[in-house]
Amino acid sequence: MNTGYNEGEMTKSIEGQTAKMPSSCYLVTAILAMGTSMCMKCMKKNHSALFIGEWVAPILLFGIYNKIVKQKRGCDC
Numbered sequence: 001m002n003t004g005y006n007e008g009e010m011t012k013s014i015e016g017q018t019a020k021m022p023s024s025c026y027l028v029t030a031i032l033a034m035g036t037s038m039c040m041k042c043m044k045k046n047h048s049a050l051f052i053g054e055w056v057a058p059i060l061l062f063g064i065y066n067k068i069v070k071q072k073r074g075c076d077c
Contacts (some may be wrong), residue, residue, distance in 0.1 A: 015069045018062075023070070026063025030056045 037053035040046075 015073075018066050019070050019073065021066065023063055023067050026059055026066060030059040030063070033059060 033052055033055045037049045037056075040049035040052060
């Protein structure tokens with residue numbers, strides 16, 4: 001469905017580069033962030049644990065965005 005809106009060149013360039021990254025990288029990174037956060041919590045570094053733990057949702061959202069871009073472009077990555 002073409003809405004008549006075009007993406008900027010910078011957006012196209014970023015999407016082209018991120019489409020090269022496997023979607024599993026985002027999942028692994030999110031799991032590593034959860035594990036790091038848990039370790040920090042066990043070491044009683046509560047502020048650091050919360051800071052790192054808050055990265056999980058944005059990382060997973062980037063992964064979803066990456067997947068959508070790949071499907072829209074018809075990429076078989």
